[in-house]
Amino acid sequence: MGRDNSESTDYSDMNYSEDHHSSSGSSGKDYGLAIQRGHADPFYTMEMVARTAEREAEKHDTVPLCIGQPSTPAPSVVRDVAIEAIQKDKLGYTEALGIQPLRERISRWHSETYGTDTKADNVIVTTGSSGAFVAIFAACLPFGGTVALSSPGYAAYRNVLQALGNSFIDIPTTAETRFHMTRKHLEDLAQAGNKPDMVLITSPNNPTGSIIDPDELRAISQWCDETDTVLVSDEIYHGISYGRPTVTARSLSDRAVVIGSTSKYFSMTGWRLGWLIIPDDPTLRETIENILGNISLCAPALSQIAATRVFDDDALAELRVHVERYKENHDILNKELPAVGLPRFAPSDGAFYFWVDVSDYTDDSVAFAHELLDATGVSVSPGTDFDGSADKALGKKYVRVSYAGTPEEMREACRRLKPFLEARRR
Secondary structure, three states, X not given: OOOOOOOOOOOOXXXXXXXXXXXXXXXXXXXXXXXXXXXXOOOHXXXXXXXXXXXXXXXXXXXXXXXXXXXXXXXXHHHHXXXXXXXXXXXXXXXXXXXHHHHHHHHHHHHHHHOOOOOHHHEEEEOHHHXXXXXXXXXXXXOOOEEEEEEOOOXXXXXXXXHOOOEEEEEEOOHHHOOOOOHHHHHHHHHOOOOOOEEEEEOOOOOOOOOXXXXXXXXXXXXXXXXXXXXXXXXXXXXXXXXXXXXXXXXXXXXOXXXXXXXXXXXOHHHOOEEEEOOOXXXXXXXXXXXXXXXXXXXXXXXXXXXXXXXXXXXXXXHHHHHHHHHHHHHHHHHHHXXXXXXXXXXXXXXXXXXXXXXXXXXXXXXXXXXXXXXXXXXXXXXXXXXOOOOOOOHHHEEEEEOOOOHHXXXXXXXXHHHHHHHHOO
């Protein structure tokens, strides 16, 4: 394709996941039931969420910057529709693919937003985006199949792949590529005999907030088409960006699979509603329908009914106000983090995260996060969650800071951080 392949990449530090067994880490008898395919590493962010809740119940003084969810409820029209549905609708099972009005509304929104030709038959409604990637992994990967992932990246991808008996290739990234993989990475993998079965892109990225360059996404899309590799684009943070463009992979290839969700931009995390946008492939559609029909039966009926209105103009007007607040929070932290002693972090182009280097203070981000919460009431996510390498060397030096809360919380967090860090500087 006319790209320069003269330079090769050293993949000696690349992590390839392997099957391994796990013994029980809790008290009581270990029955040895979860040793074949059921292993999944812990998600330490959720541990921090639980510890933050415990402290809040006891001391009422926490500043939660650990969880990646909006601090606002669903748009008012969505809540009004939900209340009406509770009163009038039986709320039974729906079609496994999702109710037709919602699939039509998602397809229209996607077509209007990105200029794509997306039809209702391309849309499959799932139980959150988590249900979407479980379904697409199960439908498209052979047993033991591999997925190329950027590192740092969302922990649940790796953990779910392992639980399903698949594996991943963790591609280390740096600020030079905005913490995203490149076509060159994939070409080098294939040349080394390690071509993946699937490529998974997340942009804006979790935990860095960085947005992939549109030309690079196009190049990756072309490589996937040329090599018959499944491209999955996780676009759940689309709508939350601060100047850099977000491009849907569906506009670049009619073979790409897109994952969306009401959780982030649409402020409906606990409603557990996501979707897949798949190619015009009846066999894939039927396969996913059968998988969902057996695993989850359907996405929550109440959420589906209510979400038909989340794309309305009045709902979108509320959501734009939320994004303005995220931008204010972003600007506060962008200024204050260096002032309190944390000058190094990834460029946060979108979502609501900063990926912050804390290596001046610790080489154990899990311990650092626990100590920070205990000392100040501020909670952050340990970077080890997002590092797929065996030794977690990078993740031990970073934490993820979520700025989905209020500007007052951002300022208060920085006020508490400064003396804590001053006492710890090594």
